[in-house]
Amino acid sequence: MKAVKIKDLSFSYESQGNNPADKTVYALDKINLELDAGKKIAFLGANGSGKTTLFYHLNGLNLPQSGEVEVLGLKVSKGIRKELRKKVGMVFENPDNQLISTTVYDDVAFGLRNYRWSEERIKEKVHAVLGKVQAEELVDSSPYNLSWGQKKRVAIAGVLAMEPELLVLDEPFSGLDPRVTKCLLALLDWLNSEGKTVIISAHDVDLAYSWADEVVIMSKGSIVNHGTPDVLHDQQEMEEASLDTPILAKVFQTSPFWPQNTAEARSVVERLLEGQS
Amino acid sequence: MMGSNGHMTGDAWRPDLYSNLSSWGHAWDTRAKIIALVVFVFGVVTLNSIYPLMLSFVLVLLAVVSVKIPLFFLVKRVKWVLPFLIFIFIGLILGRGLGNIHDSLYFGGTVSLKALTSLTATLLVLGTQSLEKFLKGLAQIRLPRVIVSVLFLSYRYIFMFREIVQDTYRALLSRGFSNGFSIQTLRVYGEITGALFIKALDRSEIVLKSMEARGFDGSIPFHSSSERPLDAKDMIKTLGVLMVTGLLLWLDRGVI
Numbered sequence: 001m002k003a004v005k006i007k008d009l010s011f012s013y014e015s016q017g018n019n020p021a022d023k024t025v026y027a028l029d030k031i032n033l034e035l036d037a038g039k040k041i042a043f044l045g046a047n048g049s050g051k052t053t054l055f056y057h058l059n060g061l062n063l064p065q066s067g068e069v070e071v072l073g074l075k076v077s078k079g080i081r082k083e084l085r086k087k088v089g090m091v092f093e094n095p096d097n098q099l100i101s102t103t104v105y106d107d108v109a110f111g112l113r114n115y116r117w118s119e120e121r122i123k124e125k126v127h128a129v130l131g132k133v134q135a136e137e138l139v140d141s142s143p144y145n146l147s148w149g150q151k152k153r154v155a156i157a158g159v160l161a162m163e164p165e166l167l168v169l170d171e172p173f174s175g176l177d178p179r180v181t182k183c184l185l186a187l188l189d190w191l192n193s194e195g196k197t198v199i200i201s202a203h204d205v206d207l208a209y210s211w212a213d214e215v216v217i218m219s220k221g222s223i224v225n226h227g228t229p230d231v232l233h234d235q236q237e238m239e240e241a242s243l244d245t246p247i248l249a250k251v252f253q254t255s256p257f258w259p260q261n262t263a264e265a266r267s268v269v270e271r272l273l274e275g276q277s
Numbered sequence: 278m279m280g281s282n283g284h285m286t287g288d289a290w291r292p293d294l295y296s297n298l299s300s301w302g303h304a305w306d307t308r309a310k311i312i313a314l315v316v317f318v319f320g321v322v323t324l325n326s327i328y329p330l331m332l333s334f335v336l337v338l339l340a341v342v343s344v345k346i347p348l349f350f351l352v353k354r355v356k357w358v359l360p361f362l363i364f365i366f367i368g369l370i371l372g373r374g375l376g377n378i379h380d381s382l383y384f385g386g387t388v389s390l391k392a393l394t395s396l397t398a399t400l401l402v403l404g405t406q407s408l409e410k411f412l413k414g415l416a417q418i419r420l421p422r423v424i425v426s427v428l429f430l431s432y433r434y435i436f437m438f439r440e441i442v443q444d445t446y447r448a449l450l451s452r453g454f455s456n457g458f459s460i461q462t463l464r465v466y467g468e469i470t471g472a473l474f475i476k477a478l479d480r481s482e483i484v485l486k487s488m489e490a491r492g493f494d495g496s497i498p499f500h501s502s503s504e505r506p507l508d509a510k511d512m513i514k515t516l517g518v519l520m521v522t523g524l525l526l527w528l529d530r531g532v533i
Contacts, residue, residue, distance in 0.1 A: 061486050082492055090490040096440065097480065098487040100433050102409050114492035144436045162491065 002070075003037040003166055003197040004058065009067035011053055027053040029221040030067070035199070035214065037072075037165075040192050042208035043201040044232075045218035046242035051201040052093075054218070055168050058199075059088040072165055086115060089164030093171040095151035099143040104135070104154050107143050111162045129157040133187060149180040156187070166197045173202060185211060205232055209246035210261035217241050229260060292354070292403040293411070295346050302344030302405040306511040307414030313518040314402045318395045320522035327383060329529040330390035336521065337397045346404045355396055362389045408432060412497075422496040429497045434481065441476050445469055 011028040028050045035041055043051045056062040057069045060081035069076040072087050092098050101107035108126045130136040133153040138146065143154055173181050192198050202208050208215055209229045217224040219241040225231045232238060233249045248265050252258060259265040321333050341351055365388055369381040403411060416425045454465065
């Protein structure tokens with residue numbers, strides 16, 4: 001089943017410049033894309049490549065100016081936005097843009113109250129999701145004075161609480177230290193193992209290479225390539241998209257081996273050394 | 278609020294900082310408290326004589342002490358009104374002339390006491406429950422939801438604006454800027470003020486998007502379950518305030 005089907009999607013922002021000669025800027029230019037349900041998908045692209053603009057279409061924050069977007073069987077349009085947002089959870093890059101309530105509890109409960117959950121159910125759910133993101137001790141804290149990593153976890157909890165089928169995270173690892181990044185990756189893996197489709201955007205090609213089942217490369221509002229992480233091997237294509245090739249791909253590019261993470265790479269090297277000795 | 282190193286204080290300025298204490302004021306139902314506050318403030322504002330006003334101010338101060346809110350906390354907030362009150366005094370004295378100074382001082386005194394009493398009473402109400410509960414109380418006494426939502430979001434935006442100010446000020450300091458009253462610094466203040474508002478507007482659009490992404494439809498959802506029903510203690514406290522207000526009005530109109 002397809003989680004996302006996009007057909008000939010175009011979207012533009014009105015030019016903000018003072019120069020009358022400035023044309024409309026196409027943030028998305030005739031995008032065609034299908035994403036399988038239940039996968040871990042990483043969108044890669046330089047700043048301004050259109051990743052966030054595309055993400056905003058997945059839960060109806062942007063409506064297609066031309067073309068069609070279908071998410072989890074629902075055609076994105078004005079009328080179904082509220083229903084869509086129950087199924088598609090979006091975590092914004094800057095958690096400060098997402099945290100609005102005076103306590104962590106109320107912030108996580110915010111989405112649930114919008115959908116008229118009872119307070120008993122809310123209480124159960126809030127504690128459950130805060131436990132999942134290892135933030136239960138923050139339940140009565142003010143969200144405004146938390147550390148960046150804590151804010152990120154609370155922001156994710158606020159979206160997870162709504163039990164989305166598709167989770168979209170815009171640069172979830174930006175500003176996180178390695179320990180918190182590892183915890184977040186483990187959480188995303190767990191969510192995927194529960195059947196959720198997880199979509200992230202990232203600049204870290206090595207992370208995307210080792211983590212994702214599918215990769216989408218975007219550049220200047222278009223999709224350059226889409227497929228398994230092997231598509232990141234094409235150095236020229238990556239350079240044109242202002243991205244770097246994954247380190248493992250660079251190291252092993254002249255070999256017949258394509259390890260996707262350090263464990264696989266180590267295993268390849270050990271086999272090679274055994275073979276030599 | 279902003280130190281020379283660009284750091285702002287943490288939560289110390291929040292009006293509900295002492296909302297987790299335990300007192301008769303904290304236990305008082307928010308809805309009843311708000312109604313009592315409105316009646317009291319309207320009553321105080323209509324007083325004309327200085328002695329009932331002094332009495333009202335003393336009573337409110339005693340109430341603040343009894344709910345265990347520290348006086349220094351109160352003074353820190355009330356002090357921001359003082360410059361305006363001083364301007365009122367100056368304006369009255371200059372406007373009416375030195376020949377009428379007694380009348381000017383009397384009038385200025387009544388205005389000041391009204392302001393200080395109303396503000397202190399409001400801080401007492403705000404300080405004895407969380408902001409969330411206060412806003413919920415406003416919604417429950419049928420204040421239009423849109424106004425309550427605006428108040429809620431305004432409060433949130435204070436923190437957001439504070440962060441933007443903090444970041445901007447740090448950036449200025451790190452490039453050698455120092456405070457002052459030269460043409461150059463005033464120009465900088467003007468430019469950054471404009472930039473701050475644009476940034477705040479930008480940020481507010483993204484915040485709205487993130488709220489819509491979680492099903493926000495224009496009005497802030499508070500607890501769906503209501504608070505405990507009003508009990509006899511709440512009614513007694515509210516009636517007590519109404520009676521005190523009535524007494525002050527009687528004293529004002531009657532004897533003094």
